[in-house]
Amino acid sequence: MALLEVKGVTKQFGGLTAVNSVDMEVQEGQIVGIIGPNGAGKTTLFSCIAGSHVPTKGSIKFNGTEIAGKKPYDICKLGVTRTFQVVKPFANKTVLYNTTVGAFAKTNRLDVAEEKAMEVLKLIDLYDKKDILAKNLTLPERKRLELARALATEPKLLLLDEVMAGLRPSEVAEMLPVIRKINSVGVSIIIVEHIMQAIMNLSEKVYVINFGKKIAEGDPHKVVADEEVIKAYLGDEYVANSH
Amino acid sequence: MKFLSNVQTTHKVFAALVLAVLYALPIFITSPVMLQIFILIFLYAYLTSSWNFVGGFAGVLPLGHSAFVGLGAYTSTLLYLTYNISPWIGMIAGGIVAAAFGLLIGLPTLKLRGAYFALATIAFAEGLRVLVENVEKLGPFEVRGPKGLLINLVGNSFKDFQFLSKVPYYYIILTMLVLVLILTFFMMRSKVGYYLAAGGEEPEAAEALGIKVSKYKLIAMAISCFLTALGGTFYAQLVLYFYPKSIMGLDMSYEIAFIALIGGRSTIMGPVLGAFLLRPVGELTRIYLGDTLPGLHLIIFGLVLIIVMRYQPRGLVEPVSRWLNILFDRIEKRRRA
Ligand SMILES: Nc1ncnc2c1ncn2[C@@H]1O[C@H](COP(=O)(O)OP(=O)(O)OP(=O)(O)O)[C@@H](O)[C@H]1O
Numbered sequence: 260m261a262l263l264e265v266k267g268v269t270k271q272f273g274g275l276t277a278v279n280s281v282d283m284e285v286q287e288g289q290i291v292g293i294i295g296p297n298g299a300g301k302t303t304l305f306s307c308i309a310g311s312h313v314p315t316k317g318s319i320k321f322n323g324t325e326i327a328g329k330k331p332y333d334i335c336k337l338g339v340t341r342t343f344q345v346v347k348p349f350a351n352k353t354v355l356y357n358t359t360v361g362a363f364a365k366t367n368r369l370d371v372a373e374e375k376a377m378e379v380l381k382l383i384d385l386y387d388k389k390d391i392l393a394k395n396l397t398l399p400e401r402k403r404l405e406l407a408r409a410l411a412t413e414p415k416l417l418l419l420d421e422v423m424a425g426l427r428p429s430e431v432a433e434m435l436p437v438i439r440k441i442n443s444v445g446v447s448i449i450i451v452e453h454i455m456q457a458i459m460n461l462s463e464k465v466y467v468i469n470f471g472k473k474i475a476e477g478d479p480h481k482v483v484a485d486e487e488v489i490k491a492y493l494g495d496e497y498v499a500n501s502h
Numbered sequence: 503m504k505f506l507s508n509v510q511t512t513h514k515v516f517a518a519l520v521l522a523v524l525y526a527l528p529i530f531i532t533s534p535v536m537l538q539i540f541i542l543i544f545l546y547a548y549l550t551s552s553w554n555f556v557g558g559f560a561g562v563l564p565l566g567h568s569a570f571v572g573l574g575a576y577t578s579t580l581l582y583l584t585y586n587i588s589p590w591i592g593m594i595a596g597g598i599v600a601a602a603f604g605l606l607i608g609l610p611t612l613k614l615r616g617a618y619f620a621l622a623t624i625a626f627a628e629g630l631r632v633l634v635e636n637v638e639k640l641g642p643f644e645v646r647g648p649k650g651l652l653i654n655l656v657g658n659s660f661k662d663f664q665f666l667s668k669v670p671y672y673y674i675i676l677t678m679l680v681l682v683l684i685l686t687f688f689m690m691r692s693k694v695g696y697y698l699a700a701g702g703e704e705p706e707a708a709e710a711l712g713i714k715v716s717k718y719k720l721i722a723m724a725i726s727c728f729l730t731a732l733g734g735t736f737y738a739q740l741v742l743y744f745y746p747k748s749i750m751g752l753d754m755s756y757e758i759a760f761i762a763l764i765g766g767r768s769t770i771m772g773p774v775l776g777a778f779l780l781r782p783v784g785e786l787t788r789i790y791l792g793d794t795l796p797g798l799h800l801i802i803f804g805l806v807l808i809i810v811m812r813y814q815p816r817g818l819v820e821p822v823s824r825w826l827n828i829l830f831d832r833i834e835k836r837r838r839a
């Protein structure tokens with residue numbers, strides 16, 4: 260059984276179909292990538308899985324349990340945690356405080372939660388910033404805080420929405436082993452990124468979404484050679500010219 | 503006492519010193535008028551600290567907390583007048599009644615954001631006051647509408663929560679204040695405290711991290727209303743005569759909010775600082791200008807609030823604690839040297 264099984268998920272906002280009948284599967288232990296142009300519906304799909312949006316149609320099964328339409332906090336408790344592309348830190352609190360909030364998902368004790376939080380901060384290289392207020396972090400640091408907070412909830416499936424956006428290539432290169440390390444301790448990951456270097460490097464399988472529809476899936480290297488995919492990113496002429 | 507280990511020694515000594523002075527004060531101050539001023543400062547600090555559980559930590563702005571002061575006062579006093587139940591027991595009953603009301607109005611309103619929640623709480627408080635003003639009798643209880651309730655004098659009696667001297671009142675409310683501050687301290691260092699702060703600041707992110715924000719806001723509301731009502735009973739026993747306008751009027755709700763915002767909401771000492779700064783102003787304008795310009799103190803508070811929000815949006819407790827910290831550091835260094 261797949262860890263996550265998305266079937267025919269559709270999300271409409273009024274007349275706009277942001278996600279259009281998408282199927283998707285994540286096996287336990289996998290890192291799966293999602294790519295697609297701006298406005299393709301990647302974030303909306305995440306929101307449907309994590310419970311921030313109720314899908315208009317379709318089914319989402321996590322570990323065999325239907326989660327479509329469940330509340331975000333219940334889905335988090337089942338083991339799915341997302342990060343936000345538009346970061347939402349608790350701005351007036353420290354990095355440690357932010358991360359401790361996440362760690363409270365698995366304990367009622369402050370000392371235990373703080374210890375877990377510090378462990379996570381060390382792992383993702385934010386430990387030396389632990390006493391800084393979140394509002395004083397740079398954007399890439401805030402993105403990493405999103406990741407830290409989510410990771411502190413000890414999810415089985417982590418949904419990362421452009422956590423590497425804004426990073427310099429050297430910083431991206433530093434993040435890759437971190438994400439692999441998280442994965443190696445048994446956390447499955449779905450990762451949305453525009454940075455192809457990251458997607459190609461990390462994911463076992465890639466889904467390509469365009470105008471809400473899945474247009475390709477499979478091995479990342481094969482997928483980027485796909486005609487549909489090139490068209491989606493670069494327009495029709497490019498494909499025509501290259502023939 | 504592991505939880506105190508990260509609090510600096512100088513802080514502890516300072517807190518102990520302040521407490522010692524406050525507990526010793528009635529030995530030196532014998533004027534009942536002065537004692538009354540202190541009692542009201544502590545009462546307002548207590549009420550604002552209770553308000554802080556929802557107004558500070560849960561990140562909403564309740565503007566009708568006088569309703570819960572009134573519920574506490576009316577519940578304990580009616581139980582006392584009708585069944586001769588000790589106000590100490592009535593106090594707890596009042597707290598429970600207020601918590602139940604708090605949950606009832608919190609359920610539909612706590613999901614509202616910003617001004618809508620504030621308006622809903624004002625409407626509730628005013629509605630309740632008008633209701634009480636129009637009730638003469640409720641079952642076995644003589645509510646007496648706008649005429650209010652008069653508690654008959656029995657002299658010094660702990661059981662009846664009545665004292666001829668101001669000194670016992672002073673110690674009771676000071677102790678209530680200390681206890682609510684200790685409760686605040688522990689709440690801030692608990693899961694509930696973290697979850698409330700998270701839900702108040704970024705509800706969507708909080709929910710994604712597993713927090714059922716509405717549940718924690720309701721918990722905060724229940725605690726806050728319960729504690730506020732205890733203050734209501736104390737107030738009733740202090741004045742021994744009250745009526746709806748005097749104990750559940752909006753001016754009291756506003757004053758609590760002013761004290762919190764100017765002192766610093768969602769901090770432990772903000773409400774105390776705010777009460778020490780604002781209460782005397784309120785008292786003085788009432789004594790000297792109460793007849794010609796009633797309500798002047800609220801206008802002054804409004805002006806102070808504008809200035810404070812402009813230059814210290816998180817309240818005066820921030821610069822004050824910064825100065826104290828500098829002072830403490832100097833003392834610490836000198837001690838080490
Ligand atoms: N809450 C909303 N209400 C209405 N329309 C929305 C809402 N959220 C997203 N949309 C629309 O749905 C479409 C998909 O948006 P989404 O944010 O999911 O895209 P995305 O693939 O994440 O894009 P990007 O790469 O820019 O992050 C867009 O047209 C967007 O304007």
Ligand SMILES: [Mg+2]
Nearest residue numbers: 301302303344
């Ligand atoms: Mg997006």
